[in-house]
Amino acid sequence: MSQGNYVSRRRFIQGVGSAFFLAGLQAALPLPLWARANHWGLDGLPSARDRYDLTIGYSPIVIDGREGTATGINGTVPGPLVRLREGDEVTLNVTNALMDTEHSSIHWHGILVPFPMDGVPGVNFAGIPPGETYSYRYKLVQSGTYWYHSHSFLQEQSGTYGPLIIDPKDGEPWPYDRDYVVVLSDWSFEKPETLFRNLNLLGHYYNYQQRTLGDFIRDIRQDGFKETMDERLAWGKMRMSPVDLADVTGAAYTYLMNGNSPDMNWTALFAPGETVRLRFINASAMSNFDVRIPGLDMDVVMADGKAVRPVTVQEFRIGVAETYDVLVRPREDRPFTLFAESIDRSGYARGTLSPEPGLTAPVPLLRKRPVRGLQDIGMGMMVGEMNEGEMGGGHGGHGGHGEMGTKDDPRIPGPNGPEPFMPDRKTSVNVAMTIPNPRYRLDEPGLGLGHDGWKVLTYKDLTSEEPPEYADTPEREMTIHITANMERYMFSFDGMKYTEHPGPYLFRHNERLRLFLVNHTMMDHPIHLHGMWMQLENGADRLPYKHTILVKPGEVVSALITPIEKGDWAFHCHLLLHMEAGMFQVVRVV
Amino acid sequence: MKRFVLLLVFAFLPVLSLAADEKSGEPVTDYFPADYPEAPSVRPEGQGIVKYAEDGDSKGNFGRHPVHDNQLFATFKTDRFEHQWKEHGVEVFLWDVQGWIGEDYNKLYLKSEGEVLLEDSHPVEEADLELLYSRALSKFWDVQFGFRQDFRPRPQRTFAALGIQGLAPYWFEVDATAYLSEDGDLSAAVEAEYEIMLTQRLHVIPRLEMGLSLQDVPEYEQWQGITDLTLGARLRYQISRKLAPYVGLTWHRKIGETGHNLKKVGDDIDTLGAVVGVKLWF
Ligand SMILES: [Cu+2]
Numbered sequence: 001m002s003q004g005n006y007v008s009r010r011r012f013i014q015g016v017g018s019a020f021f022l023a024g025l026q027a028a029l030p031l032p033l034w035a036r037a038n039h040w041g042l043d044g045l046p047s048a049r050d051r052y053d054l055t056i057g058y059s060p061i062v063i064d065g066r067e068g069t070a071t072g073i074n075g076t077v078p079g080p081l082v083r084l085r086e087g088d089e090v091t092l093n094v095t096n097a098l099m100d101t102e103h104s105s106i107h108w109h110g111i112l113v114p115f116p117m118d119g120v121p122g123v124n125f126a127g128i129p130p131g132e133t134y135s136y137r138y139k140l141v142q143s144g145t146y147w148y149h150s151h152s153f154l155q156e157q158s159g160t161y162g163p164l165i166i167d168p169k170d171g172e173p174w175p176y177d178r179d180y181v182v183v184l185s186d187w188s189f190e191k192p193e194t195l196f197r198n199l200n201l202l203g204h205y206y207n208y209q210q211r212t213l214g215d216f217i218r219d220i221r222q223d224g225f226k227e228t229m230d231e232r233l234a235w236g237k238m239r240m241s242p243v244d245l246a247d248v249t250g251a252a253y254t255y256l257m258n259g260n261s262p263d264m265n266w267t268a269l270f271a272p273g274e275t276v277r278l279r280f281i282n283a284s285a286m287s288n289f290d291v292r293i294p295g296l297d298m299d300v301v302m303a304d305g306k307a308v309r310p311v312t313v314q315e316f317r318i319g320v321a322e323t324y325d326v327l328v329r330p331r332e333d334r335p336f337t338l339f340a341e342s343i344d345r346s347g348y349a350r351g352t353l354s355p356e357p358g359l360t361a362p363v364p365l366l367r368k369r370p371v372r373g374l375q376d377i378g379m380g381m382m383v384g385e386m387n388e389g390e391m392g393g394g395h396g397g398h399g400g401h402g403e404m405g406t407k408d409d410p411r412i413p414g415p416n417g418p419e420p421f422m423p424d425r426k427t428s429v430n431v432a433m434t435i436p437n438p439r440y441r442l443d444e445p446g447l448g449l450g451h452d453g454w455k456v457l458t459y460k461d462l463t464s465e466e467p468p469e470y471a472d473t474p475e476r477e478m479t480i481h482i483t484a485n486m487e488r489y490m491f492s493f494d495g496m497k498y499t500e501h502p503g504p505y506l507f508r509h510n511e512r513l514r515l516f517l518v519n520h521t522m523m524d525h526p527i528h529l530h531g532m533w534m535q536l537e538n539g540a541d542r543l544p545y546k547h548t549i550l551v552k553p554g555e556v557v558s559a560l561i562t563p564i565e566k567g568d569w570a571f572h573c574h575l576l577l578h579m580e581a582g583m584f585q586v587v588r589v590v
Numbered sequence: 591m592k593r594f595v596l597l598l599v600f601a602f603l604p605v606l607s608l609a610a611d612e613k614s615g616e617p618v619t620d621y622f623p624a625d626y627p628e629a630p631s632v633r634p635e636g637q638g639i640v641k642y643a644e645d646g647d648s649k650g651n652f653g654r655h656p657v658h659d660n661q662l663f664a665t666f667k668t669d670r671f672e673h674q675w676k677e678h679g680v681e682v683f684l685w686d687v688q689g690w691i692g693e694d695y696n697k698l699y700l701k702s703e704g705e706v707l708l709e710d711s712h713p714v715e716e717a718d719l720e721l722l723y724s725r726a727l728s729k730f731w732d733v734q735f736g737f738r739q740d741f742r743p744r745p746q747r748t749f750a751a752l753g754i755q756g757l758a759p760y761w762f763e764v765d766a767t768a769y770l771s772e773d774g775d776l777s778a779a780v781e782a783e784y785e786i787m788l789t790q791r792l793h794v795i796p797r798l799e800m801g802l803s804l805q806d807v808p809e810y811e812q813w814q815g816i817t818d819l820t821l822g823a824r825l826r827y828q829i830s831r832k833l834a835p836y837v838g839l840t841w842h843r844k845i846g847e848t849g850h851n852l853k854k855v856g857d858d859i860d861t862l863g864a865v866v867g868v869k870l871w872f
Contacts, residue, residue, distance in 0.1 A: 582659035
């Protein structure tokens with residue numbers, strides 16, 4: 001599958017024309033002020049406060065003229081911008097006005113809080129019953145771009161999320177003229193419970209980009225009959241799909257940017273020559289995005305709210321629940337498109353960065369849906385004499401690492417690397433596949449990226465800007481295996497769904513722990529640890545801090561962790577339906 | 591009596607095998623090496639840890655489950671629901687439906703298959719109903735056992751059933767079941783389907799069905815060996831995942847000893863038919 005085909009197979013996407021019409025209607029939409037088009041950024045908005053009142057309730061949502069019911073916060077999707085100040089003691093009063101639900105909750109994603117303030121029902125508290133208010137009180141010991149969302153049932157999917165930013169007490173580390181929050185999310189008019197049920201009945205229910213007979217014939221023409229057959233048989237034998245990139249797709253979703261559909265075209269204004277800060281937050285339930293602004297370089301300056309040494313890129317992949325702050329410096333007096341493609345290329349979120357209201361820039365075509373190579377899941381050896389890199393389907397430059405065993409790779413830390421995993425009788429139903437030799441992949445941008453002639457961010461590019469706080473050398477190592485059975489829609493850690501685990505994972509208070517995460521599935525999983533930072537061991541001299549790590553198929557990553565707060569903490573895949581299906585565990589810090 | 595014991599053993603064999611599948615409940619204790627230093631025991635005020643194992647409910651703090659990974663679902667679908675035009679002007683209506691209720695590991699299946707001859711009197715040629723307990727056995731296979739009732743042909747018969755249903759390598763959907771009748775006769779049925787995707791919504795589904803008998807049962811026109819074979823191909827268009835009309839061809843032939851014996855008495859042992867039907871899913 002050569003690169004040349006990407007262009008010719010691109011699909012043409014329409015729908016730019018209605019943008020002008022809709023822009024005028026924006027004032028009537030249930031959107032918070034900061035998310036409406038054509039404003040001049042956060043400077044014009046109220047500054048940080050130390051108290052917010054948030055009410056979760058059913059509220060109307062209007063997407064492309066169609067009205068639905070959301071579980072919004074204070075009547076809007078996304079919810080209000082919660083803007084706080086580092087060092088402040090804050091009070092966040094959350095009221096549950098969803099009168100027919102058992103409970104609601106808000107979790108402050110990425111914020112270090114005491115155990116009872118973290119907001120996960122069944123882990124940190126009992127949830128907020130209908131009609132009641134829970135007061136979250138904590139002192140902020142960090143700054144940056146974060147978000148908040150419900151951790152009850154599937155409420156997050158239907159709109160219970162919003163941005164959270166914390167102003168640093170000593171001023172921002174770099175100068176800029178404008179400041180925008182860019183919340184990416186996925187909206188479906190189908191009920192979240194329906195999405196979950198449909199996937200449980202048929203794992204590929206929303207995948208309308210499966211490989212067809214036509215693809216088979218074309219691959220035979222390109223790669224020859226034997227290679228194509230070998231490849232198809234290898235996948236068929238495993239009963240795995242190489243195009244299983246997203247469970248819920250554009251077939252069910254409208255992708256939103258600050259609550260606006262692509263046609264509604266959220267617009268941020270700038271004056272040429274200004275430096276604009278864009279705080280990208282992926283508040284999706286199930287959608288990882290690839291973000292770019294054609295015509296502009298982006299300096300990535302923060303990842304997950306923490307300052308990183310600036311990296312200039314033209315594109316980055318943002319997993320669910322991750323945040324990236326970028327600085328852009330548009331010199332020309334023209335509009336630019338903010339383009340966030342879902343990783344399976346089934347749709348996109350879009351907005352415009354414009355010198356004046358009402359302008360639009362060309363919207364890029366969706367790229368072709370990529371195909372995972374067997375190499376991508378560490379199974380390259382299954383196909384006999386296949387040439388290195390040929391099956392890569394995605395990352396020509398890294399083919400050479402395919403055959404390297406996990407233990408031999410010096411980039412994987414620790415004397416032995418991750419512990420191996422073998423499903424036993426107890427876990428045999430849960431685990432459809434195990435990766436014998438998980439690979440180091442931090443220098444890869446991700447499937448389908450890196451072939452367009454521009455620089456794409458990788459995890460390896462991230463270096464923390466903060467002075468090191470903890471020792472580099474771990475006292476203890478631990479491995480958690482990410483496992484799944486897509487056909488049964490069962491998702492798990494170490495081959496056990498949440499309710500099948502005999503007890504929580506144990507972390508020791510203030511220890512320095514190396515946690516290996518090994519992905520034995522076909523999908524990228526954004527793995528989120530509550531209550532403490534994970535410092536990604538990416539070879540940087542200062543390890544970057546992450547609250548959510550997007551782990552690629554067949555990949556092993558490791559993170560150094562210092563559990564600073566005792567108590568029970570949620571640890572889970574941030575794809576909402578994977579979490580609900582069992583990819584969840586409690587970490588107990590004792 | 592002997593038959594009854596056989597029936598019991600047949601039906602409950604899987605239960606015995608599953609008993610060994612009990613989940614081990616002992617907590618993991620080897621997280622920390624033996625010489626690992628103790629954590630300081632002082633906890634900040636008001637942050638006592640509620641251990642979910644001690645909280646009455648084994649899977650959540652404060653009486654709540656953080657996630658719901660054991661949900662009960664129920665579904666019903668028509669695998670085949672079709673009008674068949676056979677040779678010599680014979681028209682039949684055929685149904686082959688199944689539904690289940692359950693969670694990831696345990697399900698209760700209801701399956702029914704039958705044929706109605708579309709003549710003035712609408713005689714029902716064949717009709718059966720199966721009630722099966724289904725247990726996830728491995729990553730792609732369920733073991734199923736229970737009972738089958740044949741309402742037609744007459745006289746009615748009751749069977750114990752034991753089978754497997756799942757996904758064979760290379761994406762073949764397979765359902766293979768052995769039946770023990772109340773008279774002690776053993777038979778089996780195997781069905782396999784495959785989905786060829788012409789486009790995202792237009793699929794060709796080849797289908798194979800085979801019947802076997804372990805002994806001669808002349809009153810039901812079955813003799814030892816493979817009794818019959820059905821091959822079909824259907825062209826299906828998915829208007830949605832839950833509504834997919836189709837057209838196709840089906841060819842049925844009595845073979846082996848069964849075919850031989852039926853041919854002797856002048857029966858037509860192979861028939862070709864055209865079908866129009868719909869796959870519905872709820
Ligand atoms: Cu996941």
